[in-house]
Amino acid sequence: MDGNGRWAKQRGLPRIAGHRRGVEAVRTATYAARDLGVSMLTLYAFSVENWQRPKTEVGALMRLLELYLKNELATFVRDGVRLRTIGRTGELPEGVQKHLRTAVEATKHLTGYTLVLALNYGSRTEVTDAARAYALAVAAGQENPQTSSWTTFSRYLSTAGLPDPDLVIRTSGETRVSNFLLLQAAYAEFVFTPVLWPDFTKPDLAAALAEYARRERRFGLTSDQLRPPIGKAAAN
Numbered sequence: 001m002d003g004n005g006r007w008a009k010q011r012g013l014p015r016i017a018g019h020r021r022g023v024e025a026v027r028t029a030t031y032a033a034r035d036l037g038v039s040m041l042t043l044y045a046f047s048v049e050n051w052q053r054p055k056t057e058v059g060a061l062m063r064l065l066e067l068y069l070k071n072e073l074a075t076f077v078r079d080g081v082r083l084r085t086i087g088r089t090g091e092l093p094e095g096v097q098k099h100l101r102t103a104v105e106a107t108k109h110l111t112g113y114t115l116v117l118a119l120n121y122g123s124r125t126e127v128t129d130a131a132r133a134y135a136l137a138v139a140a141g142q143e144n145p146q147t148s149s150w151t152t153f154s155r156y157l158s159t160a161g162l163p164d165p166d167l168v169i170r171t172s173g174e175t176r177v178s179n180f181l182l183l184q185a186a187y188a189e190f191v192f193t194p195v196l197w198p199d200f201t202k203p204d205l206a207a208a209l210a211e212y213a214r215r216e217r218r219f220g221l222t223s224d225q226l227r228p229p230i231g232k233a234a235a236n
């Protein structure tokens with residue numbers, strides 16, 4: 001969700017005003033995705049690197065997050081939105097953690113649509129944490145390194161139980177991955193849009209999905225393997 005700061009700067013406003021509008025865009029995107037047939041949306045709301053921003057900005061972001069969770073819970077329950085998180089949420093301020101726990105618990109039975117918030121998330125931290133937990137499981141005799149596979153190891157990632165992303169969208173014209181779902185996005189399609197996050201609306205999401213639909217995902221195979229030419233399938 002990139003571009004909040006630039007959105008505010010273009011209007012001569014403080015950066016936090018951009019983040020505030022960013023929360024509105026979060027609401028829009030949450031329901032736009034569901035209406036467009038997406039079953040799971042992950043939003044990169046705060047990275048492990050974001051702690052290095054000015055203290056006032058970090059504090060304001062945490063307050064916005066807390067307020068958002070407090071205000072949104074009833075709507076999530078009403079509209080069947082299951083909330084999940086990825087990242088080291090245990091390092092977030094206690095108030096944010098409390099609202100997260102409440103919202104995750106209150107929506108865990110909902111099945112139609114999942115909103116995942118990446119909070120204090122970073123792929124390298126996630127992999128390091130997973131490797132540590134996996135090593136401890138090996139030492140405890142709970143895992144066998146000789147037979148472990150990606151399926152085994154991925155259970156130690158923050159995303160355990162969640163499907164890999166099919167599409168990753170980055171807003172604001174930046175064309176970087178920035179430590180986001182590096183392993184899980186191994187076969188994801190990427191769409192980069194110049195739209196700043198606060199301006200990102202349902203038509204922008206629909207355009208990204210249309211772009212995704214035009215891509216051929218081969219997962220290492222050839223086009224012919226995916227769609228055998230007419231006649232060949234019959235011969236096989």
Ligand code: FPP
Pocket residue numbers: 001002003004005006007019020022023026043044045046047050061064065068117172197
């Ligand atoms: C990146 O834009 C955005 C962030 C680091 C924060 C994203 C947070 C929100 C959208 C609001 C809080 C989230 C929720 C889920 C309630 P930037 O600030 O780096 O923009 P810039 O590159 O233009 O400076």
